[in-house]
Amino acid sequence: MVNFKGIGEIIKILNMNYSKKNYAIDVSGRGKATPPPLQHLLDPINKIVHSQRCATVTLPCILKAPLPKNYKVRWSKVEPAEYMEVVILITNGAHHKTYGPLGSRVRLRHSHRYDASLTISNVALEDEGRYRCQLINGLEDESLTLVLELDGVVFPYQTNYGRYKFNYFEAKQACQRQDSRLATYGQLYKAWTEGLDWCNAGWVMEGTVHYPIINSREPCGGRLLLPGVRSYGAKNKSKDRFDAFCFSSAVKGRVYFIRGHLNFKEAIQACQKDRATIAKVGQLYAAWKFSKLDHCDGGWLEDGSVRYPIITPRTGCGGLPDPGVRSFGFPSKLRKKYGVYCFSVK
Incomplete structure (x- = not known):
């Protein structure tokens, strides 16, 4: 596990060729990055891979011939919110080594010589996110990013003491106790498009607070506001108190x-x-x-x-x-x- 102290550090680690290849990296995941042309990695058509909890899923990473000498492939999971990148697996083609808790559930698919795809078994809720397959070849490193998305359901949650009792950290714990985790904003937005209508504001994974409205009404911002995912923006994670939006999968x-x-x-x-x-x-x-x-x-x-x-x-x-x-x-x-x-x- 590599820890970073600021946003500048995570940009450095994601942009491994920053001195030679000047391109933008968007660590929020909301915008579009402009990657360098891949020389030794095949750019996948679909960079979003869908799965469910408890399933087995493969993240594709195919090398292109001719392979450079003494290369290595490193798989890692990028966690922009925590400013860290967690190494999962490193291979030189003949041997590989896994790292961390996720390492016990991963293996290389290795269906042929050029296949460096990562297979994750018994997928967990926390496995969802951004992964990076990086080919390390001296100074000529290159990488591609894939996103693992889980099919699931978002639900609002509050305590038996009433609404607005959770700070951010308590909201995370409350969801975990109920066999779920805090939903991301993207998951809440998708749930809104599928019909979720809830008047109480709740935390999401990014540390922001929202509530989804289908039918505009007086207690929920007024009848004049258009339907949508209403936002309170970022709040104090320790002091401010709201409900939680949890996410569960199969x-x-x-x-x-x-x-x-x-x-x-x-x-x-x-x-x-x-x-x-x-x-x-x-x-x-x-x-x-x-x-x-x-x-x-x-x-x-x-x-x-x-x-x-x-x-x-x-x-x-x-x-x-x-x-x-x-x-x-x-x-x-x-x-x-x-x-x-x-x-x-x-």
């Missing part, structure tokens, strides 16, 4: 419902008796999104909330026109009224 397991009139403690025991655990909010959303879980009964979840997933809206199941995960909020844990959603690992 899960390697099954979420199912146990019927009953259970209090919270009895709900936990019912799942344990069935050799399962009480489901987390992110697991329920993932089951709704990827397994099309559709159940009209409210059930306890691990955080003490009561929710139910609807694929086909119908009378008696929330009365709303759109599919989604409905919520009863956080009722008293002593209340004997609900069933429970359990999670069983495959």
